[in-house]
């Protein structure tokens with residue numbers, strides 16, 4: 213009898229020790245620590261406040277651009293550029309009436325191969341990208357200018373450049389959908405703009421409400 217008791221006591225004690233050990237070990241492995249940041253980071257999604265937020269197109273800033281402020285911005289450029297009509301080339305080419313001209317158009321200026329081979333025209337978007345970062349726009353350019361990152365400042369400068377012999381029409385400010393986008397969408401769907409009734413790609417009610425092909429309703433500019 214005495215033997216049995218001892219055996220049972222031994223097993224109970226042993227089981228206790230094993231259980232205690234196991235709990236110590238699992239506790240060690242699965243430590244319930246609060247993470248520094250709660251939640252799961254999602255790949256490709258910018259944290260609020262951090263990183264570079266998607267920038268509005270330059271047309272958005274051009275709507276409130278001011279050529280006079282742009283003239284002040286141009287001081288950053290004047291070390292290398294003249295902008296008066298018939299002005300001499302400096303380190304950079306004369307910039308009179310550059311907006312609307314092909315990239316690298318000034319005869320007799322020794323452009324870098326990077327800019328010469330770039331192609332395209334100086335419109336609002338290309339000029340904005342160029343001034344934002346010449347190096348990104350034309351890697352290898354010899355315009356050693358870091359760039360103007362603030363879109364408001366670039367818009368002012370563009371307005372000023374445009375006022376010096378170019379006079380390109382301002383781009384329409386980007387509404388929710390510009391008329392061009394609406395037209396493109398319609399073209400995508402195989403409809404002719406303004407022919408919604410002949411080619412009903414919208415449903416009947418929508419088409420009837422949108423005789424102008426203006427699918428965005430009253431807020432969007434008319435296509436005609």
Ligand code: HEC
Pocket residue numbers: 285286288289290291292293303304305307310314315316317318322323324325326327328343352353354355356357360369
């Ligand atoms: C340190 C001198 C320097 C400064 C500052 C500078 N540029 Fe330039 N710029 C150049 C050079 C050099 C070129 C020719 C680049 C090449 O050939 O790669 C050039 C080219 C250009 C062109 C292309 C012209 C064409 O004929 O296609 C434009 C536009 C331009 N600059 C605008 C500006 C504006 C606007 C600023 C001020 C925000 C500015 N630059 C500041 C040196 C400068």
